[in-house]
Amino acid sequence: MTSIDRQRVSVLLGTEDLAVEDRPVPAVDPGDVLVRVAAVGVCGSDVHYYRHGRIGDFVVEEPLVLGHELSGTIEAVGDGVDPARVGERVAVEPQRPCHRCAQCLAGRYNLCPHMRFYATPPIDGAFAEFVTIESEFAHTLPDAVSFEAGALLEPLSVGIAAVRKAGIVPGSSVLIAGAGPIGIICAQAARAFGASHIVVSDLVPERRERALSFGATETVDPTVVSVASDLPPFDAFIDASGAPRAVADGIRAVGPAGAAVLVGLGNSEMTLPVEHIQNLEVTVTGIFRYTGTWSVAIELVASGQVDLDSLVTGRFGLDEVRDALESDTDPESLKSVVYPGGIPAGGAHLQSGT
Template identity: 45%
Template structure:
């Protein structure tokens, strides 16, 4: 028997807001088109923190115990009878989306917009803060030995940033303002650089994040606390809004050149914002919603493997599975924490 499978499966279970408990967990079984993966690294996302602190995001409510975590990588330990492209021992990263595959959105390639999509760690579906999980083989991707499991777990947020640049159709030589220098913003900036953007400004109010931006030679850091209207920033071809701050869009629109673009990535915690759209009208700006991603994992893996993106650069904290609550609290409360990773 595989030595890994002799260890009982365990999971960090959110029982109620701020209450995570390490529990024995059912052993996952692979269906014909699934794989079972021994998890080696899971990134802590902002959505995990919201569920941890508040038990909900909008109308998505944790009304029963749930395992969080959807940025995951590990090793295949079992495969379903119909799986031919993966085998036990393969190192993989998990795309956490499970679309229906039959609706208009899925058939058009926009499976991230499938109305019946199942997404890891989104109520009522469990995530990857566990030793082993099951995942559809078609949404499980082999990774090269050059990528660590920690890096491979962050293919998921990289895919979000990459999708934002795809939606904007960024061209070589373009200029970009990224609002919010958290993990998504930093990775979106690196994705923009990989597409050939030559002026990339990352803005934040957090001094620790501004300091981290300064470590990237291709980025210019901007202190939004000192210049909240971005008046010191010359006009840009595109803005990628990653902060979710209610005032960010209104303040950013005048900084975009005529017929430039705005990508909306950040989630406004209130769900409501008053926006002055006149600059968008008079400049004929294109506004793009960014909801997760579609078809980005192979490109994100290739980009990370090429060395054009430094995934390790955003990791600031590491925790064991039994420390999942501490990882979530750190991500919630410590301004110097950029990305926490749980290592089951």
């Protein structure tokens, strides 16, 4: 066990109310590892909990530690875990399924009804110096993958889950609504899976321009171009905006036997073009997190097929979590990263295993 028994943690006490607290380092249960957190990406869900105190049925009713996109170094291991793993650089898959329910046994552990997911009430997340996770969910990082990229393997896993659901194969065409972090990552994932025509739709010119650097072959302004009538039909549509009109128009842009995948957090109910869905046999589905994506994500980054380091536009210490959460108001911001142990000198994005 590590000789350190106390840690600093950023805690959400209420809506837009944060504090840094001193807490015990968590005990390491059998089968678990203790991870010294290096980098934590800021997700839209963290921002939503910070501003609104809830996402759907998940309500913050007591102090909560945010953050679920993380990497770090194994500090200690529990019984049953190889002690040689101490010192290993890892990316954490931030979920604890039960491993016993029907969904887990069917290989869909992301749908486990007993899931304990980081930074989802009441489970604490990773804006902390240390966390624990089951050993199999601490994925070894090769030296070529930085700590920042390791943290962003979590949103990349969302992108991989989306393009898998969308049926992307070499030569596919795909429309992606939204050029925020998830839309950009979905574009990169689609390119890595072989899509040859990747159109990203967004209202903001700067975001459209940036999308062209991250996998998009074309961008459109949805106020000028109708994706449903001005463009050829797509094999797939991925919504990363949550906007009702973008969802409806995107589904209409899908050709026969295509797929529409809803990723963005939007209204709990929307009006969909049912006649188009029925007549063209369009498959409409959502994704809820991911299953079995980390090995693919690591390979895509290590091989250079996906660039995550360049997504980082802001770096913050544990005392600056408020600034990190509010950085989304800056149109130049794409992805912010929190360093619970302090931002390394000389450029955080260069902190790899070499």
